[in-house]
Amino acid sequence: MKIGLEIHVQLPTKTKMFCSCPTEGEDRPNSRVCPTCLGLPGSKPSLNRKAVELGLTIAKVLGCTIPEQTWFSRKTYFYPDLCKHFQTTQYDMPIGERGVYKLGNKDIRITRVHLEEDPGKTKRVGDNTALVDYNRSGIPLVEIVTEPDISSPAEARQFLAELLVTIRNAIDLPADGDRSVRCDCNISVGKERCEVKNVTGLKNVENCLKYEAVRQTKTLKAGGKIERETRRFDEERKVTLPARKKEYEADYGYIGEPDLGIYNIGEIAASIKIRESPIEMATRFTTQYGLDSGKAKQIVTTSLELAALFEELVKATDVKTAITWTTGAITANWKTFDVSKKDELISIVKELFNGSIKDTECSIRVKALMTGKSADELSSAAGDLEEVINGLIDANLHVVDDYRKNPKAANMIIGMAMKQTGGAYSSSDIVEAVTRMIETRL
Amino acid sequence: MTDLKRINDIYEMYTSFTDAEPNGKFTFSAKDNLTSIDFESCAGSKILSGYRPPFDATPIKKMREAGGFLQGKTNMDEFGFGTFSANSGFGIPKNPYDLNRSCGGSSGGAACAAAVLEDHVALGVSTGGSIVCPASFCGVYGIAPSYGRVSRYGLIDYANSLDKVGVLSAKAADLGKYLRIIAGKDEHDPTSCVQPDMPEKDRAMKSVAVPKEAIEGISDKVMTHFEASLESLRSMGIDVEYVDMPVLKYAMPAYYVIAASEASTNLARFCGMRYGQQDGDLSLGFDAYFTSFRSKYFGDEAKRRILLGTFTRMVGYADRYYNKALRVRESIIQEYKKVFTNCDAVVTPTMPFISPRFDEIANMSALDVYKADFLTIPPNLTGMPHMSVPCGYSDGMPVGLMFTSDHWNEDVLLSAAVEWEKGFEMKRPEVKA
Ligand SMILES: [Zn+2]
Numbered sequence: 001m002k003i004g005l006e007i008h009v010q011l012p013t014k015t016k017m018f019c020s021c022p023t024e025g026e027d028r029p030n031s032r033v034c035p036t037c038l039g040l041p042g043s044k045p046s047l048n049r050k051a052v053e054l055g056l057t058i059a060k061v062l063g064c065t066i067p068e069q070t071w072f073s074r075k076t077y078f079y080p081d082l083c084k085h086f087q088t089t090q091y092d093m094p095i096g097e098r099g100v101y102k103l104g105n106k107d108i109r110i111t112r113v114h115l116e117e118d119p120g121k122t123k124r125v126g127d128n129t130a131l132v133d134y135n136r137s138g139i140p141l142v143e144i145v146t147e148p149d150i151s152s153p154a155e156a157r158q159f160l161a162e163l164l165v166t167i168r169n170a171i172d173l174p175a176d177g178d179r180s181v182r183c184d185c186n187i188s189v190g191k192e193r194c195e196v197k198n199v200t201g202l203k204n205v206e207n208c209l210k211y212e213a214v215r216q217t218k219t220l221k222a223g224g225k226i227e228r229e230t231r232r233f234d235e236e237r238k239v240t241l242p243a244r245k246k247e248y249e250a251d252y253g254y255i256g257e258p259d260l261g262i263y264n265i266g267e268i269a270a271s272i273k274i275r276e277s278p279i280e281m282a283t284r285f286t287t288q289y290g291l292d293s294g295k296a297k298q299i300v301t302t303s304l305e306l307a308a309l310f311e312e313l314v315k316a317t318d319v320k321t322a323i324t325w326t327t328g329a330i331t332a333n334w335k336t337f338d339v340s341k342k343d344e345l346i347s348i349v350k351e352l353f354n355g356s357i358k359d360t361e362c363s364i365r366v367k368a369l370m371t372g373k374s375a376d377e378l379s380s381a382a383g384d385l386e387e388v389i390n391g392l393i394d395a396n397l398h399v400v401d402d403y404r405k406n407p408k409a410a411n412m413i414i415g416m417a418m419k420q421t422g423g424a425y426s427s428s429d430i431v432e433a434v435t436r437m438i439e440t441r442l
Numbered sequence: 443m444t445d446l447k448r449i450n451d452i453y454e455m456y457t458s459f460t461d462a463e464p465n466g467k468f469t470f471s472a473k474d475n476l477t478s479i480d481f482e483s484c485a486g487s488k489i490l491s492g493y494r495p496p497f498d499a500t501p502i503k504k505m506r507e508a509g510g511f512l513q514g515k516t517n518m519d520e521f522g523f524g525t526f527s528a529n530s531g532f533g534i535p536k537n538p539y540d541l542n543r544s545c546g547g548s549s550g551g552a553a554c555a556a557a558v559l560e561d562h563v564a565l566g567v568s569t570g571g572s573i574v575c576p577a578s579f580c581g582v583y584g585i586a587p588s589y590g591r592v593s594r595y596g597l598i599d600y601a602n603s604l605d606k607v608g609v610l611s612a613k614a615a616d617l618g619k620y621l622r623i624i625a626g627k628d629e630h631d632p633t634s635c636v637q638p639d640m641p642e643k644d645r646a647m648k649s650v651a652v653p654k655e656a657i658e659g660i661s662d663k664v665m666t667h668f669e670a671s672l673e674s675l676r677s678m679g680i681d682v683e684y685v686d687m688p689v690l691k692y693a694m695p696a697y698y699v700i701a702a703s704e705a706s707t708n709l710a711r712f713c714g715m716r717y718g719q720q721d722g723d724l725s726l727g728f729d730a731y732f733t734s735f736r737s738k739y740f741g742d743e744a745k746r747r748i749l750l751g752t753f754t755r756m757v758g759y760a761d762r763y764y765n766k767a768l769r770v771r772e773s774i775i776q777e778y779k780k781v782f783t784n785c786d787a788v789v790t791p792t793m794p795f796i797s798p799r800f801d802e803i804a805n806m807s808a809l810d811v812y813k814a815d816f817l818t819i820p821p822n823l824t825g826m827p828h829m830s831v832p833c834g835y836s837d838g839m840p841v842g843l844m845f846t847s848d849h850w851n852e853d854v855l856l857s858a859a860v861e862w863e864k865g866f867e868m869k870r871p872e873v874k875a
Contacts (some may be wrong), residue, residue, distance in 0.1 A: 038716065040496070040716075040717065041717070042476075042477040042483070043484070043596075044631050046631075078713070078732055080715060083711065084710065086710055088461075093838070253755030259594075
């Protein structure tokens with residue numbers, strides 16, 4: 001099975017791509033519009049530099065080749081929400097080409113990255129009426145096109161999820177960016193491919209691809225033929241249907257956008273510095289510190305601040321101590337933690353590392369600092385809990401050996417401790433204490 | 443009825459105007475493809491009937507800021523598609539020297555207003571010769587500046603990479619005076635932002651070149667006055683030499699391919715949905731609605747250019763036509779630049795014949811009409827400033843002389859116009875009213 005995606009992501013600029021209308025604010029239809037984004041006769045576009053910078057950052061993060069010069073093109077088609085009846089997009093000179101995205105050990109090749117404007121939104125009201133809202137008209141989008149290197153619907157979803165984390169980290173995309181992700185999904189199980197246009201969100205992409213894969217396989221098995229066609233996804237019924245109208249690139253009659261001219265982007269691209277993506281960071285944590293890949297991913301996806309704290313702990317103590325405390329007590333209490341107190345947190349763990357305090361005391365002080373609860377209260381509760389756990393480990397000493405081979409062995413003690421204490425402690429507290437206490441016996 | 447109404451009834455230079463007493467430092471008109479808040483802006487097309495833009499085009503805004511009184515919007519070929527202003531959806535402007543003849547086009551109404559109205563300056567627009575052609579037929583001065591000299595913000599596009607806003611007037615000095623008002627960078631039109639400033643003092647024109655290729659196929663009536671004009675130039679102390687510019691013959695096909703390609707995308711937005719005429723059958727699906735509407739309200743020439751342009755943009759043809767035309771444009775620019783290393787301007791007749799009668803125009807094929815622009819297209823295709831000055835009268839009809847200078851060298855043309863006027867006896871038309 002071959003899957004290729006065309007991914008559209010809204011770029012987080014304050015103003016639209018070719019005019020100064022705000023991209024966010026009032027939701028009343030057609031309240032954030034001007035002659036340019038309404039395509040009124042005589043209006044002209046002027047390019048938002050920020051959109052170019054954000055697009056270039058993404059192209060760079062994806063390892064694309066970036067040309068010295070770029071320009072825009074007119075893609076002509078008739079649709080009511082496209083106010084000029086041509087979309088200002090990029091065709092023969094995109095801002096990036098031939099990139100690659102590392103999905104685990106697999107390479108997903110990136111064909112191209114280009115900038116374009118979003119059309120307005122059509123809302124159907126009744127059978128014969130539709131309303132158009134041009135507030136979205138002219139919002140900058142980046143389109144990322146992959147080669148057909150994805151081999152399953154689940155992999156497509158995973159790729160999209162990780163790609164979004166990468167992009168969010170690279171350009172500070174707001175968290176609700178996921179919802180506004182739209183994909184054109186190309187899939188073939190045999191020779192000919194179908195394209196499902198305009199699928200919104202990760203879950204829908206996976207569902208639509210699953211449906212298409214089954215449909216195409218069944219068709220071929222029954223001796224049928226897959227026609228190359230454009231389809232759409234019905235989110236309610238989770239099925240794909242033939243699109244009303246066939247579209248081919250040839251019909252768009254691209255020409256260069258003469259109102260905008262040619263932009264020299266080489267220098268801008270060179271001056272853009274890219275941050276390490278969370279995915280890259282997780283991979284580095286695994287190779288550099290021997291951190292289990294699941295745990296590494298958990299740290300970077302919990303928070304980049306947690307990831308930074310982990311690396312500070314490695315410097316202040318050692319790798320083993322940093323891993324134990326970051327994945328244990330610190331992750332467990334992260335939600336209530338005021339990050340500005342991180343130096344205090346590091347100094348507590350450092351005291352343990354220097355031998356001036358013991359595990360239990362360290363655990364209580366960390367929890368107290370992170371949750372704001374009183375240390376005395378925590379201390380008596382923890383004392384009781386640790387006593388229970390110690391008893392359980394003593395009675396099941398094989399668990400310590402088993403844990404060396406597979407950390408899941410701790411689950412047995414965790415389960416017994418939960419039962420015995422009958423809901424007196426939070427599960428995260430129990431998990432943290434059991435893991436810590438088994439690890440001290442290793 | 444006011445005088446202005448009476449005059450307009452005869453000449454039809456305005457599509458909309460006010461007969462209120464002008465209250466500015468000067469009175470001006472604007473071609474109807476420049477948007478203005480207080481008048482309809484239809485660009486000569488029925489499809490835009492009733493359209494009231496919410497903003498002033500930058501050149502109009504600048505004229506108002508300088509104290510100008512906008513009297514009206516001048517008639518034109520639909521979207522600028524034509525040479526005789528006969529393709530307008532709102533009547534045809536009449537030549538001030540002979541009502542049975544054309545004003546030229548596409549800024550025909552602008553040239554007519556400049557010829558007929560006293561102390562009047564007209565803003566015109568040129569894509570392939572639409573300022574100098576009517577200036578020549580109506581016996582006035584007209585300049586189309588370098589591409590990018592005047593902001594196109596508010597200009598209803600014909601071909602974005604060719605369109606230029608310029609000035610027409612019966613007085614040579616007006617060209618420089620008002621071009622300086624409307625010129626300059628405008629953040630709303632990025633293509634205006636690369637221009638160098640105009641020099642404060644116009645440089646004198648010292649030498650001109652006549653391309654041999656450009657004086658073939660000129661009518662005898664025009665040729666007589668052209669040769670006399672070259673004598674006048676020599677007597678003004680300007681060197682005249684003949685040069686070969688063989689690539690000029692490729693300008694026409696390249697121009698029509700580029701202009702039609704761009705125009706066909708610009709016209710896509712007109713569909714009776716958001717502005718202008720909106721009286722289509724709403725029970726139709728949007729595709730059928732757009733089609734019915736465009737069939738009904740676009741004129742024949744607009745339809746022809748949409749078809750031509752859509753064809754030349756198609757995959758498989760773009761390389762043979764559109765992309766090749768862009769390369770031809772480059773080579774013609776180089777040819778001009780070579781000539782400008784030795785002289786200040788290229789000079790030719792503006793039009794190959796005097797203004798034709800409407801019955802003659804009716805018998806011309808589309809191709810005959812396109813060919814009439816063979817002298818005005820090269821400077822337009824290259825984006826170079828060019829100007830027509832009146833240089834004589836044949837059978838009572840004006841003949842025009844065209845100067846082209848290098849990019850951004852409008853000042854050389856402006857000084858030449860003022861010098862020319864000193865030695866030329868202009869015969870203003872007798873205005874019937
Ligand atoms: Zn806007």
